[in-house]
Amino acid sequence: MDDELHGRENLKMILENYCPEVEVLGTAESVKEAKKLVNSFKPDVVFLDINMPVLDGFDFIAEYDELNFMVVFVSAYEEFGIKAVKVGAVDYLLKPISIKELKQTIKKLLTLKNKKEYIVSATEPDKLILPASHGFEILLTDNIIRLEAEGCYTKIILNDRKTKIISRNLKEFENSLSDKYFFRAHKSHIINLKHIKDYSKLSGGYATMSDGSKVEISRRKAPEFLIKIKSFLSSV
Numbered sequence: 001m002d003d004e005l006h007g008r009e010n011l012k013m014i015l016e017n018y019c020p021e022v023e024v025l026g027t028a029e030s031v032k033e034a035k036k037l038v039n040s041f042k043p044d045v046v047f048l049d050i051n052m053p054v055l056d057g058f059d060f061i062a063e064y065d066e067l068n069f070m071v072v073f074v075s076a077y078e079e080f081g082i083k084a085v086k087v088g089a090v091d092y093l094l095k096p097i098s099i100k101e102l103k104q105t106i107k108k109l110l111t112l113k114n115k116k117e118y119i120v121s122a123t124e125p126d127k128l129i130l131p132a133s134h135g136f137e138i139l140l141t142d143n144i145i146r147l148e149a150e151g152c153y154t155k156i157i158l159n160d161r162k163t164k165i166i167s168r169n170l171k172e173f174e175n176s177l178s179d180k181y182f183f184r185a186h187k188s189h190i191i192n193l194k195h196i197k198d199y200s201k202l203s204g205g206y207a208t209m210s211d212g213s214k215v216e217i218s219r220r221k222a223p224e225f226l227i228k229i230k231s232f233l234s235s236v
Contacts, residue, residue: 011047011074011097018099019106031055035063043069045090045109050075061087065187066169067152070109088151112167128176130166139164141181145209147173147190159195159210180235183228186218193232199225 008027015022025041028034031054038046046069048057057073073084076095084092090112091105128139139156148155149170156164174184185191185207195210205217207225217225 007049007074007095014097014099014102019103021106021110031060031063034060038069044113045070045072047072047074048089049073050077050080058083058087061151066149066171068169068171070112070152070167072105072109088153090152130164131168141177141192142194144182144192145195145211146192146213146215149188157211157213161211181232183221183225185221185225186216189215191215193229196229199229 008029012024012027015024025043026037028037034046034048037043048060048071050057050073057075061067061071067088071084071087071089073080073089073092074095074097075092078094081092090109093101093105126141128141128144130137130139143158143160145157145159147170148157150165152167152169154166154168154170154173156166158164170184170188170190174182174190177190181193182190183193191207191209197208197210199205199207199217204219205222206214207217208214
């Protein structure tokens, strides 16, 4: 997505001529047009420029609670690279686009896509299958303290102080984990009820987890959370 027709067509031409693994589904000159295309085609990856009319590339990302696609920023400005990483971008390409660097980015995207082919699923209520570089690994859900959204990735915080970054969005984990023990406390957080130490109504409401972290319980979710935690405590 780029605010200059020349820039969009140039990137499209390069992808079509040098990256046969990529199918270009469409181009857009604004955030509004881009959202329509994304909703229609559901692409694996979106190439974004920083500068666009009215709203910029970061505004586009902010339109989504969760990213169901990978993001690559394409910009003439180096200074936005760190911010791009923080919002979950897979890569950051500088203009003029280097064919060699673009091919490396496509290789990275394909690797991530192949990892996603492993469906994160609960084979049993107490286990998750997670993609790994060597294939997959099985994780005991009791070891999960909480999960946190990071763009199109999810960070899993474990009770051994280790973390795992998985290229799946939080919604997919919400659908896979047992709702008896796991609760979507906030658009960016899922918590394991087994690891809650206490709950406070102060500062809008938050739960303190077994690792000492504090997770906000959204106002909309608070009534459901209180019902859920009472049900959980009565069953243990």
